[in-house]
Amino acid sequence: MQTTAATQKQRSIGSVQFLPVNLFASVMGISGLSLAWQQASKLFGTSPVIGDIIGIIAVLMFIALSIGYISKWVLYPQKVVGEFTHPILGNFFGTITISILLLSSVLGTYSQVLGQTLWIIGTATTLVLSFVFVSRLLNGNQEPANAVPAWIIPVVATLDVGVAGGTMPFPWAHEVNLLCLAIGGIVALVYFVIIVSRLIHHVPMPAGLTPSMLILIAPFEVGFLSYTNFMQQIDQFASILFYFGLFLFVVLFFKVFKKSVPFGASWWGVSFPMAALSNAALEYALLVHSWLLIAIAAVILTLLSIVLIVLFIRTLNILFNGKLLRG
Template identity: 70%
Template sequence: MRTFAAEIKSSSIGSIQFLPVSLFASVMGFSGLSLAWREAGELFGTSHVFADISGILAIVLFLAMAVGYLSKWSIYPQKVKDEFAHPVSGNFFGTITIAVLLLSSVVGAYERIAGQVIWIIGAATTLALSYVFVARLLKGNRDPGHVVPAMLIPVVGTLDIAVAGGTMSFNWAHEVNLLSLAIGGIVALVFFTLILSRLIHYAPLPAGITPSLMILIAPFEVGFLGYTNFKQRIDSFASVLFYFGLFLFVVVFFKVFNRSVPFSASWWGVSFPMAALALAAIKYALYLRTWPLITIAAVVLALLSFVLIVLLLRTLKNLFTGRLLEGKS
């Protein structure tokens, strides 16, 4: 084990101490892509092979990131503590628990019991993490510059409990899903208002975290998915959530996908919000079966697939050229 740790510590591609927790968002993205392609099979008649490949890739990425980040924790525990305590990057610890929740749906498509066990673990850790972050904020003295879209991640994560477990058969799951929707829905809207105020009244976000603007659509599209999974129907309230999230996507798209924004690990923050939009669009199109919605679903799914492939290739390039783990990304 010591030899393995030493090899990681002195790797030629960089130091494990600079492995960013935000890379767990890649697991969220590919899990969401897998779920979207599985639903797309019903809408477009496509093969499940795309869902299978994306799901396997999500599992592989999670295992790789888990080994890497546990190694970082073992060798550089203070680095992990500092990252967790950071007012901005600390929010990305929510990507770990959300990744577990989404993987429960990916795995559950093949093995129901395993999916349920993973969901229970994900739900418990997500609720615990949301408590920690909300309690931390209530200590006060928050710098307005630290009010960023990433704040939504640990809280929106509770909405994913209902996304992944809306149809769980446990007699207690109904109340857990309701609890998650209550926490995620109310707190996310409060945070959204704070973030919008910061974006309007203060300086623009630094270029390095500009991609996180895409997270603004998450409360609405993830809320749509969680609410419709819980209620097992699409109603006017669900439609409002979907359409406002779609509107926000169009607004932030050209701000995020801009040549002036440098590539870094933070770009993975766009992955799951877009995946949630794609999955929501497909579900809504399946419900109404109108050509505009079917077209929107197809365009967003194609765009999501393209973006994730590009992000993966660029991240691997940065990894093997030493840029990812050099402490500057």
């Protein structure tokens, strides 16, 4: 009876073999929202408890997804290998390392040792992953249609190293942050040109990949956060990064948020670029104290919060109705 009940439950909810790696983008988005609300408590005087609660949700989601994906790796290793070697889906493994880096910032406020440990793990895995994926692309024979915004994810991960580790006390952290800023900044620029060229000159991406277009703003906003964290100031170069990312967000917003785009796990691809934009706007407003920047920061934070609440509810809905984990 118990076996029958378990089988029926698996059939109703689905199988872990269909757990998509890109769902880790949800941890990135919610971690980014937690950090944004922590910044908002300094700018707007909101309760820091809001950021703490969201941070707990991000940690629980990461644990749940890690257990699920490790189970998939153990039970269906060929599925994981298939995702990792896929020219598009493989790039979403970068969402795991970025999640670890962002959680190092979320948890670092409670335990320095835990935050530093996660940062070291996240930095090491990020550098390895970036090496693997850049090397893979340089093997040649890449299909132009595969040049999609998801390519940027492993590269953005190197920029997140500086965002999370700008104040790390290790004597070697300064050079590691500089190394990652260099890798992320230059490679992201090259990828950006290639991807935009593909979007202009080739057929539109499949509808399921449309939400990932917002990833194009990530190098500029994460780059802004990493650069300002490293330099400890906002100069004109940082301002250019922020404002171009903001402009690109406005352009892409109307191309992504359309009723014709079906909902799925890929929609979480909008969460972390928006979270990066929100954190960048809040940091800019905190340092510059411009009423316009404060208004922009408030609007983006509100929009980010609404979008993530909707994504969270809709994801739970497709999980329990069996659509999320069904092949």
